[in-house]
Amino acid sequence: MTSELREVAHNQHTHPTNRFYLAIGAALIGLTVLEVFGYLGETKEILGPGSATAIILFLSALKFLLVVALYMHLKFDHKLFTGIFVFPAMLATLVIGSMILLFGPLHGTATAIQHPTVEHGETAAPAGSPAEAPAAH
Amino acid sequence: MDHAHALDAHAAHAAHIDTSTGLDSRKMAFWGFIGSECLLFGSLIATYMAYKGKSLGGPYPHDVVINGVAHEGVFNIPLTTFSTFILLMSSVAMVLALNYTQRGERKLSALWLFLTAFGGSIFLGCQVYEFTAFVVHDGMTLKSNLFSSSFFVLTGFHGAHVTVGVIYLLTLATMAWKGKIGPEKSLNVEIAGLYWHFVDVIWIIIFPLVYLIR
Numbered sequence: 001m002t003s004e005l006r007e008v009a010h011n012q013h014t015h016p017t018n019r020f021y022l023a024i025g026a027a028l029i030g031l032t033v034l035e036v037f038g039y040l041g042e043t044k045e046i047l048g049p050g051s052a053t054a055i056i057l058f059l060s061a062l063k064f065l066l067v068v069a070l071y072m073h074l075k076f077d078h079k080l081f082t083g084i085f086v087f088p089a090m091l092a093t094l095v096i097g098s099m100i101l102l103f104g105p106l107h108g109t110a111t112a113i114q115h116p117t118v119e120h121g122e123t124a125a126p127a128g129s130p131a132e133a134p135a136a137h
Numbered sequence: 138m139d140h141a142h143a144l145d146a147h148a149a150h151a152a153h154i155d156t157s158t159g160l161d162s163r164k165m166a167f168w169g170f171i172g173s174e175c176l177l178f179g180s181l182i183a184t185y186m187a188y189k190g191k192s193l194g195g196p197y198p199h200d201v202v203i204n205g206v207a208h209e210g211v212f213n214i215p216l217t218t219f220s221t222f223i224l225l226m227s228s229v230a231m232v233l234a235l236n237y238t239q240r241g242e243r244k245l246s247a248l249w250l251f252l253t254a255f256g257g258s259i260f261l262g263c264q265v266y267e268f269t270a271f272v273v274h275d276g277m278t279l280k281s282n283l284f285s286s287s288f289f290v291l292t293g294f295h296g297a298h299v300t301v302g303v304i305y306l307l308t309l310a311t312m313a314w315k316g317k318i319g320p321e322k323s324l325n326v327e328i329a330g331l332y333w334h335f336v337d338v339i340w341i342i343i344f345p346l347v348y349l350i351r
Contacts, residue, residue: 018233021232021233021236024229025225025226025228028229029222029226032218032221032225035344035345036214036218038349039348039349039350042351049351052350056345056349056350057350059345060341060344060346063341064338064341064342067228067334067337067338067341068334071228071334071337072330072334072335072338073327080158080160080165081160081165081168084165084168084169084171084172085171085172085175087172088172088175088179089172089175089179091175091176091179092175092178092179092180092183093179095176095179095180095183096183096186098183099186099187100183100186100187102187103188
């Protein structure tokens with residue numbers, strides 16, 4: 001059997017309908033709307049910063065899973081493809097988490113700026129300070 | 138068709154391919170490429186997150202009050218939400234294009250590929266508008282502060298990937314319109330779809346981390 005014939009045989013068996021894909025698309029839009037509501041909830045001080053962040057991250061993770069599993073067909077494809085994708089994705093997540101921890105809770109004193117903390121978690125320079133100077137240490 | 142049948146069909150398909158893994162080499166290579174792209178974007182996102190909130194001066198991403206003085210944030214959330222919506226819809230168009238290709242409906246396949254590329258173009262237009270507003274209205278350039286540097290590099294790299302995707306899709310759509318891509322060559326469209334969905338997945342991560350979470 002040639003590779004082209006194999007593809008035809010493969011395609012006749014395995015793919016969901018357009019309606020299924022449209023339903024996933026609608027779910028993605030709904031989740032995005034909820035994410036924006038989470039942002040607005042924090043802006044209007046209905047939600048605390050921590051809970052808004054948790055909600056937004058959870059919704060984002062759901063969208064990620066929907067696209068990767070169903071639109072990229074990892075749910076239906078061979079598990080080796082999942083492994084090839086998941087391993088570097090987890091490594092990238094580990095790098096992101098490590099950097100946040102390193103520049104935040106674990107080693108905050110090395111990179112923190114010794115200025116008053118302002119609203120919404122930003123740290124500000126006093127008036128007249130250089131626009132971009134090395135962190136004080 | 139339920140998932141068990143789908144898995145069986147895939148397993149049967151995989152068993153017939155004459156490679157050492159039993160899987161299509163082009164698809165395998167492309168998943169490897171996507172894995173490497175995960176690490177690239179992982180490092181860019183990690184850099185942005187590490188420097189988040191550590192700029193000594195403005196412009197700032199969100200509205201803040203510093204020493205009693207209110208500073209307006211540069212982000213235009215409605216515009217970015219709209220471009221996110223467009224990018225998600227282009228992903229829907231992409232899966233429909235693949236479905237029509239696999240069914241042998243060449244004109245519909247070409248149409249949905251064009252629509253996918255069109256969605257990507259609108260997204261790029263929004264990004265160009267956003268960047269221009271940052272530079273012209275807010276005076277924010279690549280060198281302004283830590284936030285602007287890490288933001289432009291991260292979103293700029295993503296935009297470059299979208300640009301490549303649009304060119305890739307337009308090429309495929311043109312070939313499909315000319316009748317050169319039928320069900321026997323649907324893997325070409327499937328691989329383009331993998332690229333496009335990956336670009337979408339990266340935006341699904343960037344949008345909340347950069348724009349929505351303060």
